[in-house]
Amino acid sequence: MTGANHVLPTGGLARAYSGLSVLDFLRWTTWQEILPEAAAGLAHDVAALADTEQLPGHAAAARGWASAPNEAEGTPARRGAAPLPLRRRAGYGTIPVYAPAPGGADLDLSDNTNLFGPAPSALDALRASAAESLSRYPEPWSDALRQSLARYAGVRPEEIVVGCGSDDLLDSAFRAFGEPGDTVAHCVPTFSMVPVFARANGLVPAAAPFTPDLELDTDALLAARASITYLASPNNPTGTIASPEAIARVFEGASGVVILDEAYAEFSGVTRGREAPQHGRLMIVRTLSKAFGLAGLRVGWAIGAAALIAEVEKARGPYKVSAPAERAARAAVEHDLDWMRERVAAVIASRDRLADALRGRGFAPLPSAANFLLVPVAEADAAAAALEPAGIAVRTFRGLAGIGDALRITAGPWPAMERLLVAFDRVPR
Ligand code: PMP
Numbered sequence: 001m002t003g004a005n006h007v008l009p010t011g012g013l014a015r016a017y018s019g020l021s022v023l024d025f026l027r028w029t030t031w032q033e034i035l036p037e038a039a040a041g042l043a044h045d046v047a048a049l050a051d052t053e054q055l056p057g058h059a060a061a062a063r064g065w066a067s068a069p070n071e072a073e074g075t076p077a078r079r080g081a082a083p084l085p086l087r088r089r090a091g092y093g094t095i096p097v098y099a100p101a102p103g104g105a106d107l108d109l110s111d112n113t114n115l116f117g118p119a120p121s122a123l124d125a126l127r128a129s130a131a132e133s134l135s136r137y138p139e140p141w142s143d144a145l146r147q148s149l150a151r152y153a154g155v156r157p158e159e160i161v162v163g164c165g166s167d168d169l170l171d172s173a174f175r176a177f178g179e180p181g182d183t184v185a186h187c188v189p190t191f192s193m194v195p196v197f198a199r200a201n202g203l204v205p206a207a208a209p210f211t212p213d214l215e216l217d218t219d220a221l222l223a224a225r226a227s228i229t230y231l232a233s234p235n236n237p238t239g240t241i242a243s244p245e246a247i248a249r250v251f252e253g254a255s256g257v258v259i260l261d262e263a264y265a266e267f268s269g270v271t272r273g274r275e276a277p278q279h280g281r282l283m284i285v286r287t288l289s290k291a292f293g294l295a296g297l298r299v300g301w302a303i304g305a306a307a308l309i310a311e312v313e314k315a316r317g318p319y320k321v322s323a324p325a326e327r328a329a330r331a332a333v334e335h336d337l338d339w340m341r342e343r344v345a346a347v348i349a350s351r352d353r354l355a356d357a358l359r360g361r362g363f364a365p366l367p368s369a370a371n372f373l374l375v376p377v378a379e380a381d382a383a384a385a386a387l388e389p390a391g392i393a394v395r396t397f398r399g400l401a402g403i404g405d406a407l408r409i410t411a412g413p414w415p416a417m418e419r420l421l422v423a424f425d426r427v428p429r
Pocket residue numbers: 111112164165166167168191232235236261263286287288289295298299300
């Protein structure tokens with residue numbers, strides 16, 4: 001019953017074959033990628049071998065390599081200055097490049113930013129930036145900003161890492177905590193960059209659709225036995241929050257690192273940042289792009305146990321927050337908390353009023369705890385096109401799991417929402 005030499009049951013094979021091990025039951029598959037010129041050079045020998053092995057299909061395929069396209073066109077396969085084909089990482093061929101909503105709209109409600117504008121102290125700090133802050137490198141790990149964020153979050157500075165947007169921290173954490181080939185479990189629909197960052201780091205995304213009442217499917221998430229489990233609460237694009245019980249189940253049941261993305265925490269009023277350092281394998285992701293109105297600065301931050309944060313920093317590398325950005329971000333976190341809270345309250349009031357008005361027009365926006373609404377529509381492109389003549393841009397989603405087509409609309413100052421509502425009369429239900 002114990003030991004590595006024998007694997008049982010083998011259906012009787014163990015009687016005739018000693019020293020059976022797991023390896024006897026594995027099938028190995030390897031492949032090689034070679035340049036077309038190299039294949040052409042090998043074609044003759046490969047074809048001869050294949051003929052000898054009576055594999056005529058293989059032989060014919062190999063002979064095909066001999067006439068690589070550039071030779072068939074009459075140019076030699078090996079030309080001194082011929083450019084080598086671009087070699088990229090396996091899997092990159094199908095990774096999409098991020099495509100934002102088309103810019104230029106007069107009223108852009110597509111990206112969940114703060115439509116009241118940036119935190120004013122950040123702007124003042126940027127204006128007052130000394131020339132030196134451009135000619136010298138910034139502090140490599142943004143220690144001063146970490147101190148300000150630590151005070152804001154109620155944790156220690158070494159339990160915080162900052163990055164070039166929270167994007168940077170998700171990407172770095174995926175690199176730090178997943179071996180190539182490992183799984184990243186995540187809900188779907190969720191932040192669109194999550195499966196992209198996973199694949200860009202050689203990891204395999206495993207999507208778990210929400211339950212019909214838009215709650216985390218904790219069984220499906222845990223069944224993935226992932227190295228990294230990503231949750232977002234409030235979630236983008238649904239705006240919904242995960243229940244404390246579901247989050248607790250994932251925290252307890254996941255074997256690897258759990259990333260809880262709280263990019264919209266200022267709007268939901270719920271954060272687990274303070275408890276993250278005690279958990280050891282939990283990373284909470286935050287950003288200054290949303291409530292603080294500083295998306296253009298590109299400053300994100302994350303909280304976790306100091307040992308976890310140190311690993312994320314290794315993957316992230318130094319100097320990721322520019323000196324002016326660090327200065328402006330610090331000013332906002334030190335001086336603009338009241339400003340931020342007032343704008344957040346105004347956004348929430350606008351959002352709820354907008355949701356009521358949309359319901360009155362026969363739409364059914366999802367319950368949102370963030371600064372945006374997800375509004376199911378019959379056909380997302382047609383709906384967005386109906387808003388375009390009014391100079392309004394929204395984010396379109398087609399065929400979301402369990403939801404169908406939908407528009408994601410940033411909530412902001414009420415006059416802007418009124419303008420949207422007028423245009424919405426042209427949106428087919
Ligand atoms: N997480 C979520 C859930 C988001 O919606 C976004 C931005 N849309 C981000 C992270 C990334 O934000 P940033 O890189 O600007 O911090």
